[in-house]
Amino acid sequence: MTRLNLVLLVAVLVSALYLVRTQYESRRLFVELEKTTALSRQLDSDKERLQVEKRAQATPLRVEQISRERLQMRSATPAITQYVTYKNAAADGSAP
Amino acid sequence: MSRSVRYTSSPLLASKTPVWRSKLIVAGIALAFAGLAGRAAYVQVVGNDFFQRQGEVRFARTLELPANRGRILDRNGLILASSVPAPSIWAIPEDVDGSKAQLAELARLLQMPMAELNKKLSNEDKSFVWIKRQVDASVGEKIHALGIKGIYQRKEYRREYPEGEAAAHVVGFTNVEDRGQEGMELAFNKDLAGHAGSRRVIKDRLGRVVEDVREQVPPVDGKDLQLSIDSKIQFFAYQKLRDAVLTHKAKAGSVVVLDSISGEVLALANYPSFSPDKRQSLSGAQLRNRALTDTFEPGSTMKPFVVALALQKGLVRPETQIQTAPGRLTIGGSTISDAHPQGLLTVNQVIQKSSNVGTVKMAMQLQPREMWEMFTQVGFGQKPQVPFPGAVSGRLRAYKTWRPIEQATMSYGYGVSTSLFQLAHAYSVFARDGDLVPVSMLKSADPAVGVRVISEKNALAMRNMLHMVTGPGGTAHKAQTMGYSVGGKTGTAHKQEGKGYADKKYRGFFVGIAPTEKPRIVVAVMIDEPSNGKYFGGDVAAPVFSETVQQTLRMLGLPPDMAVKPQIVTNPVEESF
Numbered sequence: 001m002t003r004l005n006l007v008l009l010v011a012v013l014v015s016a017l018y019l020v021r022t023q024y025e026s027r028r029l030f031v032e033l034e035k036t037t038a039l040s041r042q043l044d045s046d047k048e049r050l051q052v053e054k055r056a057q058a059t060p061l062r063v064e065q066i067s068r069e070r071l072q073m074r075s076a077t078p079a080i081t082q083y084v085t086y087k088n089a090a091a092d093g094s095a096p
Numbered sequence: 097m098s099r100s101v102r103y104t105s106s107p108l109l110a111s112k113t114p115v116w117r118s119k120l121i122v123a124g125i126a127l128a129f130a131g132l133a134g135r136a137a138y139v140q141v142v143g144n145d146f147f148q149r150q151g152e153v154r155f156a157r158t159l160e161l162p163a164n165r166g167r168i169l170d171r172n173g174l175i176l177a178s179s180v181p182a183p184s185i186w187a188i189p190e191d192v193d194g195s196k197a198q199l200a201e202l203a204r205l206l207q208m209p210m211a212e213l214n215k216k217l218s219n220e221d222k223s224f225v226w227i228k229r230q231v232d233a234s235v236g237e238k239i240h241a242l243g244i245k246g247i248y249q250r251k252e253y254r255r256e257y258p259e260g261e262a263a264a265h266v267v268g269f270t271n272v273e274d275r276g277q278e279g280m281e282l283a284f285n286k287d288l289a290g291h292a293g294s295r296r297v298i299k300d301r302l303g304r305v306v307e308d309v310r311e312q313v314p315p316v317d318g319k320d321l322q323l324s325i326d327s328k329i330q331f332f333a334y335q336k337l338r339d340a341v342l343t344h345k346a347k348a349g350s351v352v353v354l355d356s357i358s359g360e361v362l363a364l365a366n367y368p369s370f371s372p373d374k375r376q377s378l379s380g381a382q383l384r385n386r387a388l389t390d391t392f393e394p395g396s397t398m399k400p401f402v403v404a405l406a407l408q409k410g411l412v413r414p415e416t417q418i419q420t421a422p423g424r425l426t427i428g429g430s431t432i433s434d435a436h437p438q439g440l441l442t443v444n445q446v447i448q449k450s451s452n453v454g455t456v457k458m459a460m461q462l463q464p465r466e467m468w469e470m471f472t473q474v475g476f477g478q479k480p481q482v483p484f485p486g487a488v489s490g491r492l493r494a495y496k497t498w499r500p501i502e503q504a505t506m507s508y509g510y511g512v513s514t515s516l517f518q519l520a521h522a523y524s525v526f527a528r529d530g531d532l533v534p535v536s537m538l539k540s541a542d543p544a545v546g547v548r549v550i551s552e553k554n555a556l557a558m559r560n561m562l563h564m565v566t567g568p569g570g571t572a573h574k575a576q577t578m579g580y581s582v583g584g585k586t587g588t589a590h591k592q593e594g595k596g597y598a599d600k601k602y603r604g605f606f607v608g609i610a611p612t613e614k615p616r617i618v619v620a621v622m623i624d625e626p627s628n629g630k631y632f633g634g635d636v637a638a639p640v641f642s643e644t645v646q647q648t649l650r651m652l653g654l655p656p657d658m659a660v661k662p663q664i665v666t667n668p669v670e671e672s673f
Contacts, residue, residue, distance in 0.1 A: 027306045034305050049180040049233060049256075056258040060331035077646070078579025078656040085655075 155298050156309055163290030165253065165274055166318030168267055168281070170327040171360070171539045175258055176267050177281065177372075179274070182254035183236035184229040190220045191246030198244050205235050205242075229272060230254040255281075259327055261369040262334040265385040266325055266537075269372040279385070280323060280537065283483040290318035322539045324360030329353055332647040334365035337621070340640045341367045344626035350387035351640060352520040353648055354618040356527035356609065359535045359544040361482070362617065362648065364388075364517070388480070388487040391513040392622070395589035396633075397607050398509030399455045400526065400558055403447055405470045406458040407554045414444050414557045420453040428501045432456055432508075447561040448570045450586065452508045459507030460500070467503065468495035473549045474522035474532055476514050482537050490514040509587065516605070520620035523607050526562060526583075527615035530555035559583055563612045566638075575608055575638035577646045579656030584608020584619075584641060586633035591625065601625050606637035610645045611657045619644050 067073040139147055168177040185206065194202070203213045206228050216225050230252055231239075240249065255270045257263070268279020276285035293315035298307040333351045341349040353363040370382040384390065406412045423437025434452050438445075446454030459467065471477065477492025491513040498506070505511045514522075524533045524546075531546030550558075562583030566575040572586045587605045590597040605622040609615040621637040621644070630636055 027300075030306055030308075031304050045181045046233075048178060052175055052178045052180055052256045052258055055175045056256070059258055059260070059262075060328050061260075061262070061335075075647075076650070078650075083655050 155300075157297055157299050159295050159297060159305075161293035161295060161312070161315040162253075163292050163315040164317045165255070165270070166288040166290065166320045168288070169320055169322045170325050170330075171323065171362075172326065173322070174327050176263055176323065176325070176327065177255055177257050179253040180256050181233050182230040182252055183233065183249040184252045185227040185231060185236070185239060185247065185249055187217060187225055187227055187247050188223055189217050189225060189246070190223075192217050192244065193246060194242075194244035198242055201242060202239060202244060202247070205238055206231065255372070257372040259331070260373075261371050262331045262365065263325065263327065264369050264372050265366045265387075266323065266330070266364050267372065269375065278383070278485065280321065280483075282485050283537075284321050288318040288321060291316040324355070324358075324362065324536055324539045325364070326362050326651065328651050329644075329648050330363040330365060332651075333363040333644050334367070334369070336640045336643045336647075337365055338367045340621075340623060340636060343628065344623060344630060344636050345628040346623045346636070347625040347627075348381070348386055349621070349623045349640075350390075350516045351622075351644060352387050352517050352618075352620045353644060354520050354524060354533075354535065356524045356533060356615050356618050357543055358540060359524070359533035359546075360540060361535060361537055363644075385484065385486065386622075386624075387516045387620075388482070388484050389515070391488055391490045391515050392603055393510050393512065393589045393592070394514050394519055395509040395587035395603075395605070396450045396452075397519060397585045397587035397605060398507065398512065399447060399450065400562065400585055401470055401474060401522070402455055402459050402462070402467065402507040403443060403561070404525070404550050404554055404558050405462060405466060406443075407557060408550045409462065409466065411461050412443050412458060414442065414561065416443050417441065418443065418446060418454045418457055420446070420451045420457075423453060425453045425456055425504075427456070427460070427504050428499065430501045432504060444561050444564055447585070448564040448567075450565075450571050455507050456504045459504060464495040464498045464503050467506065468492070468498075470549070471506075471512065473547070474525055475518050476512060476522065478518075480515075480517055480521060480535060482517070482535055484537070487517070488515055490518055509589065516620050516622045519605075519607050520618050523609060523618045523620070525549050526555055526558045527609040527618050528555070559609070559612050559615070562609065566608070571632075572606060572608075572634040572638040574634060575606060575641050577610070577642040579658055580610050580645060580649055580654075581612040581658050582608055582610040582642070582645055583612040584638075586638060588631065588633045602631040604631055604633035604636040606633050606641045608641050608645070610649060611654070613657050616652065616654060617645065617648055619648070 165179045167175055167179075170176050199213065200210060203210045206213070208228065213227070216227055219225065227247070236249055239247065253274060255274070257267060257269070259267070264279075266279055268281035268283075269277055270281050271277050274289075276282035276288065281288065293313040295312040296309040297305045298309060300306045333353055337349045337351045340346070348367060350366045351363065352361070354360070355362050364385075364387055366384070366386045368382045370378055403412075407414070412418075417440050419439070420434065420441050421437065421439045423434040425432045432452055436449070438449055438451055438454075441449065441451060441454050443454075443458070445451075446458075471492055477490055479489040480487055493511075502511050521535055522532070525531065528546055529552040530550040531548045533544045533546040536544070560583075562585060563581060564570055564583075565585055566572050566582050572584060575582055575584055584606055585608070587603075587607070589603050589605075591601040591603055592598070593601065603622060603624050604626055605620065607618070607620040609618050619641050621640045623633075623636040623640070626636045
């Protein structure tokens, strides 16, 4: 009888300690998950920010200015455009 | 030696304590236990809810999960507005503890005079002050790296508008709380905003989240909004308009570009405009979306509708001749005159030369009701079906109240008022085969189905007339553009001021379609109070039309429909031996 009780006592102690450990582990993992989620959100918003920045660098105003001033380009007019038609497009009726 | 005392048997030591004393102690202890049990029962059963709640207050927290505001995109998916993180810097003044150099660096990063920073930090009664809201993310990182005690950051979002002032009126803007205030940001605020989510968590001593208490409510991000605007066309339209307003020293101007096949608004620009990021010193003049909120008397641009109606009723044909000499006509005691008196004109020429007398002669054969129906059908006096805040309906009085002279003046665009947007929309009747297309600010894939107003044949006849306006002998040869056939109508109207018309204040405008053979776009241009000598619509507005049409059709990938004389372009190269 006493032996059985001792065994059960040990079993309870072990299980209790294991529970504590598991709880600790689960919280640790949870915190890690939290951190990673936050990081992913951070990266998401960084991506958004960079996209907007990229877009701001490529606004028509800037493109026009740079191509005009730095590359000495001019806007194309029909007078200096060679229009080519190819058969498939002509079949669609989208060519003149 | 001494003898030991026998305690057990000593009569002196025999207990004389009465039994009740020990019983009293036992009873006392029992009572204490009963008290404890009672208290335990109270805590765990009777007052359970209260204590449970009190416990939770101390470790459980509800976190709000903010939803991201949707982006606004143009028809090609380019970003017109998007939210980016922008930390706000705040402080607890009495906790701030940084060296002079650190604070000076902070002031430099925030681009704030040192005195202003000191002033904000000197108010020690307050436990919270904003130092600067919504700074750049990179600045936020640098401030964090400074590590000054008592300076904190709050994560916030700021709206960025890469297109800046070119698209400012269409896109609108949000306030610091991320709520739409103007334009599409306001009109579609509900869709863009989304719903914030929430989660209930347990936090540990250090404030870290250690456990979720219940299911999270995930945030629903706002939907992206894809407009029908093409940012390139928008930019070019804005640029040409701005140049024209500056050249002609005008007060303001607007331009509207409609896709006549789908009914989509490709561009809608106003000048003066504003930069949506820097709104410190905005004036109402800059803020107004004139193309939609300002009404004016459309002047001669109204004439094609009267002619179209006369054609539709079978009163005239395009070749019918009308006597406009001597350039004056008296109706009910008032005289109507032409700026340049003409003789015998065909209906085509009435439009081409923009003769008031010719138009009035046609209008007087029409019933007021018929004219009113025509104007109403093409949308005058009615609010345009676009979700723009502040779009106006213009003014078209009930036909029963029209006096004959009013019917006459209305036929050439006085006594009615309309916005530029309505005017552009109305011209889609001529650009299409006689039906009015429903307009849309959002991108739509399907070709739109319109409501028929005039017959296909008459729409074609009107297109020819409008084309003649831009040809030799017309009022708007400056509307011509290289490679594409165009058609349109000029308008120049005296501005109303108080009760009458201002002496030397005009509005010049031009509404047209292109290419005339198979129209694709309707472009309307309005220049308000040009004051650099020229003020006729054909002089101030038509060139803007021409350039806008040129760029738009090229951008839409339409091949020219007119023969172009090729120009050989060479860069002069210096000869060498």
